[in-house]
Amino acid sequence: MKALAAVxxxxxxxxxxxxxxxxxxxxxxxQERYYLHIAILVFIYIxxxxxxxxxxxxxxxxxxxxxxxxxxxxxxxxxxxxxxxxGPTWSIxxxxxxxxxxxxxxxxISLRLRGVYFAIATLAxxxxxxxxxxxxxxxxxxxxxxxxxxxxxxxxEKIPFYYAAAGTAAAATxxxxxxxxxxxxxxxxxxxxxxxxxxxTGINTTKHKVIAFIISAFFPGIIGGLHAYYIGxxxxxxxxxxLYSANVLVMAAFGGIxxxxxxxxxxxxxxxxxxxxxxxxxxxxxxxxxxxxxxxxTIFLPRGVISLRETLRGRRRPLREQLEATTLExxx
Amino acid sequence: MDMIAQSLICGVxxxxxxxxxxxxxxxxxxxxxxTQIAHPVLIVVGCYLTLWLSKSAxxxxxxxxxxxxxxLFAFGVAVYRLIVVHSSKGPxxxxxxxLFGLILILESAVGAIWSTDYRAIYSxxxxxxxxIGSLAISLPRLMAFGIAAxxxxxxxxxxxxxxxxxxxxxxxxxxxxxxxxxxxxxxVFTVVFGVSTALAGVxxxxxxxxxxxxxxxxxxxxxxxxxxxxxGGLGSIQGAVLAALAIGxxxxxxxxxxxxxxxxxxxxxxxxGTLMLRPQGLLGARQERI
Numbered sequence: 001m002k003a004l005a006a007v008x009x010x011x012x013x014x015x016x017x018x019x020x021x022x023x024x025x026x027x028x029x030x031q032e033r034y035y036l037h038i039a040i041l042v043f044i045y046i047x048x049x050x051x052x053x054x055x056x057x058x059x060x061x062x063x064x065x066x067x068x069x070x071x072x073x074x075x076x077x078x079x080x081x082x083x084x085x086x087g088p089t090w091s092i093x094x095x096x097x098x099x100x101x102x103x104x105x106x107x108x109i110s111l112r113l114r115g116v117y118f119a120i121a122t123l124a125x126x127x128x129x130x131x132x133x134x135x136x137x138x139x140x141x142x143x144x145x146x147x148x149x150x151x152x153x154x155x156x157e158k159i160p161f162y163y164a165a166a167g168t169a170a171a172a173t174x175x176x177x178x179x180x181x182x183x184x185x186x187x188x189x190x191x192x193x194x195x196x197x198x199x200x201t202g203i204n205t206t207k208h209k210v211i212a213f214i215i216s217a218f219f220p221g222i223i224g225g226l227h228a229y230y231i232g233x234x235x236x237x238x239x240x241x242x243l244y245s246a247n248v249l250v251m252a253a254f255g256g257i258x259x260x261x262x263x264x265x266x267x268x269x270x271x272x273x274x275x276x277x278x279x280x281x282x283x284x285x286x287x288x289x290x291x292x293x294x295x296x297x298t299i300f301l302p303r304g305v306i307s308l309r310e311t312l313r314g315r316r317r318p319l320r321e322q323l324e325a326t327t328l329e330x331x332x
Numbered sequence: 333m334d335m336i337a338q339s340l341i342c343g344v345x346x347x348x349x350x351x352x353x354x355x356x357x358x359x360x361x362x363x364x365x366x367t368q369i370a371h372p373v374l375i376v377v378g379c380y381l382t383l384w385l386s387k388s389a390x391x392x393x394x395x396x397x398x399x400x401x402x403x404l405f406a407f408g409v410a411v412y413r414l415i416v417v418h419s420s421k422g423p424x425x426x427x428x429x430x431l432f433g434l435i436l437i438l439e440s441a442v443g444a445i446w447s448t449d450y451r452a453i454y455s456x457x458x459x460x461x462x463x464i465g466s467l468a469i470s471l472p473r474l475m476a477f478g479i480a481a482x483x484x485x486x487x488x489x490x491x492x493x494x495x496x497x498x499x500x501x502x503x504x505x506x507x508x509x510x511x512x513x514x515x516x517x518x519x520v521f522t523v524v525f526g527v528s529t530a531l532a533g534v535x536x537x538x539x540x541x542x543x544x545x546x547x548x549x550x551x552x553x554x555x556x557x558x559x560x561x562x563x564g565g566l567g568s569i570q571g572a573v574l575a576a577l578a579i580g581x582x583x584x585x586x587x588x589x590x591x592x593x594x595x596x597x598x599x600x601x602x603x604x605g606t607l608m609l610r611p612q613g614l615l616g617a618r619q620e621r622i
Contacts, residue, residue, distance in 0.1 A: 062425055064432075113607055116367040116428055120558050121607050124600040127555060131597045242551055246436060253429050284448070288440025294433030295415060302422035 023166050027159050036158040040230065042271045043165035047223040048244065049251045049263035050172040054216040057258030058185060059209060060192035061111065064245050065122030068106075068129045069099040069217040071240035073224025075133055078145050078234045083138075088150070092164075092225040099221025100214050107213035111206060114195070123245075130240035144235025147228060161230045168226065172219040177260055179215070188212055192258075243287075250290045254297050256304025265305055334466050339588040340581060345473045347580025348480035349542065351573045353535030353553065354560035355487060356528030362567025363504040363524045366416055366427060370434040372550035372557055374529050377438060378404060378536020379545045380446050383453050393455045394479060397537035401530045408529025409522050416525070435550070443547040452544040453537075476538040483534050484573060487527075491569075496523060504567065552596050559603035564613050571615030 027036060048066065055061040073095035080086040080094055110121040134142050152160060179185045191198040191205045199205050228234045247270065255266025270290070277286045301307065357371040378400055385396035411434065419430035460471040491497040502510040503520045511517050539545065539553075560579055564571030579599055587595040606613060 056425075060425065062428060109608055110604075113611070115424070116369070117562075117607055117611070119428065120367075120369075120554075120562075121604060123551075124555060124558075124603050127551065128597050128600050128604075131594070135593055242548075246432070249429065249432055250436075257423075257425070284443050285440060287436045288444070291433040291436025291438075291440065294436065295419075295430045298422060298426045298430040298433065299415070299418045302426050 020170075027162050033158055036162050038271060038275060040158065040162055040165045042268050043162075043169040044223050044227055045247065045251060045267035045271055046169040046264055047165075047172045047219050048248050049255070049267050050169070050176050050260075051216040051219040052248045053252055053258065053263050054176060054179065054188075054212050055209065056216075056252060057262075058180070058192065059188040059212055061209065061213075062116075062119045062249075063122040063216075064119050064242075064249070065124075065126035066216070066220055066248060067240055067242060067244040068122075068126040069102065069220035070224035070227070070244055071126075071129065071133070071236070072098055072102060073221035073226075074228030074234045074239040075139065076221070077225035077228045078147055079139065081148055081229070082145060088229050092222055092229065095225030096218045096222040099217040099224075102221075103214045103217030104210065107210045107217075108206075111209040111213060123242075126240065126242070126245065130236050133240065134236035140235070142236060144233060144238070147232050147234065149232065150229070158230075161226065164226055165223070165230075168219065168223050173260065173264070175215065175219075179212075180260065184208060184211065246287070246290070250294045252304075253294055254305060256306035259304065259306050262304050262306045269305075335588065336585075338467055339584040341467065341469060342473070343581035343584030344577055345469075345477040345580070346542075346584065347577035348477040348484075349535060349538045350556055350560055350580050351576035352480045352483050352531055352538065354557040354564075354572050354576055355484065355569050356531035356535075357557050358561045358564065358567055358569055358572045359487075359500075359524055359531075360528045361561065362569075363500055364416075364521050366420070368431065368528070369428065369554070370411070370431045370438070371528070371532055372553040373435045373438045374404065374407070374532040375536040375539065375553055375557075376442060376545065376547060376550045377407070378533035379453075379540035380442050380451070380536075380547075381533065382537035382540050383446070383451055386453055386455070393453045393537065393541050394475065397479065397534055400533040400537055404533030405526040405530040408525040408527070408532075411529065412522055412525035439547050439550065446547070448547055450544045450546050451540075453540045455541060472541050476542055479534070479538060483531065487531065487569070490527070496520075500524060555596065555599040555603060559599040559606070562611075562613055563602055563606045565615040566613060568613070568615040571613055574614060 026039060030036060048070065052063060052066050056063060073092075076095040076098045077088070077091040080091040081088065086094070106125055110118060110125070113121055133139060139145065150157070150160070179188075187198065187203050187205075187208050190201075190203060191208065195205055224239070228239065251266030251270045252263060253266075254262075254269065255264065256262025273289075274286055277289060281289075297304065353372075353375055357368055360366055360368045360371070378397075381400045381403060382393055382396045385391050385399050386393040389396070391399070415430050415434060416427060419426040455472060457471045457475060461468040462471060462474065463469075489497075491501060499510070499515045499520050500523065502513070502515055503517055507517060510520075556579065560572050560576045563579065564573070564575030579602060582602065583595045583598050586598045
């Protein structure tokens, strides 16, 4: 067993390297455009869930309104490309910038609220955002607007989007890995456990929460902009759909809130499941099946599917428990 | 001037219905400290059950609401026993997430049974109104307000003059002490969930008689009920009634002066404003930071 344990870190790295390689060569192996589309959706959701997980999983601030950043990202790209003739790359980067500004404004006010009040405030802001955008005639109102077509040939169509989405998902994941190991990550975990005590030990909780919130808004802004350019059409009902928030919650809870692997497992499982369900039982039941899974997972598997591995192995404990153990038992 | 008076009256009548829609949420929070985010979708369930009973059994919609009450009482008990009890054993966010799951289940189930199209409940009062001077007051709205006032009266009577009501109030003040004094807290919580869900059913039936509805409407109502409850002061039912009337009037004036498409935003704006400026609301006690 000892020898196996020594091998395992390498095994993990090899697995990650193989997965990256597979992601890079996937468009060459798969000719069917449909599968590329599914892969792009998976990357979009990995980005969204990883981002949501930063305030949601690490700090315990559940946001129902992350779709705001996604939708505003889409609209930023739409406005810049249509009304100001800005190129796609700069528009998408600007979408990230807009998300940061929004998160700074909204986060510094709403993060004074705790628990469910924060969650409701985020929902309120997302719904107001949708209403405001939908009532601006210059942006097409409820009809939305069409975006310019990509300049590259049509057979090539999805491949640049595939790599851009994969890159964004990888960047979001890597950011979360780094944050988790950083002081910011540990402080967020501390304030999740007990915010008052964390504050009493001298952690500027508001500052850390706002930083976490800004980072968690940036990637949805970028991916929202990319998604808008990819689909080529934006409208308030689709780009601010509460379903994005719902999907992200379900994926995070299913995979494992507050983990790095959880969002990847959750996003991949649910995008694929959603495609299968649309074929087999019809899309109107999809939401209900998601809901059922969410209820069952929170009751029977509160730490998500990823905790199964730990339970089965019975050895590796989650970071939070490790931290508790080291503080309670006085180190190793 | 008449138009303003008209929209004020309209706002007050809506406010009465909002009070019924939101009071259950306030009661659940006040007693159990659970934030029942699935409350709005239960109101939608109330709409559709009223529609179903009035259509298939040919009941008058106001009578159908009477049948919806025990149905949703039982449903509320089931929600508490099957979901809340179990998920509250898990991490702090588990109750919130599992109730979010319930929202998705119910929205999908309602859509699957009754389709996602707009629906409306037809009654013989439809389109009738009573003229007072130069004002015309819609009869269905007036009757809905009457039923709402009656329901709130019954709720006050139940909480203040019955043994169970006393136990509920005791539990909301101090759970541990109530338990020591022989109150069966689990039973109190069960009853509270039942009563609150039944109130959601009444609110849904009344809304369904006034407006047309569709399964995803509860996202919009979430703004209304949460702004009523937060603005009124969490756990305070008197506060909720005041806030409901205020929000009803605010919405009605907004749609008169600014435009009907902005009316749904006003509840969310009041909600956000209250959370930022006075989190304890109008009549809420200053408690732990929220």
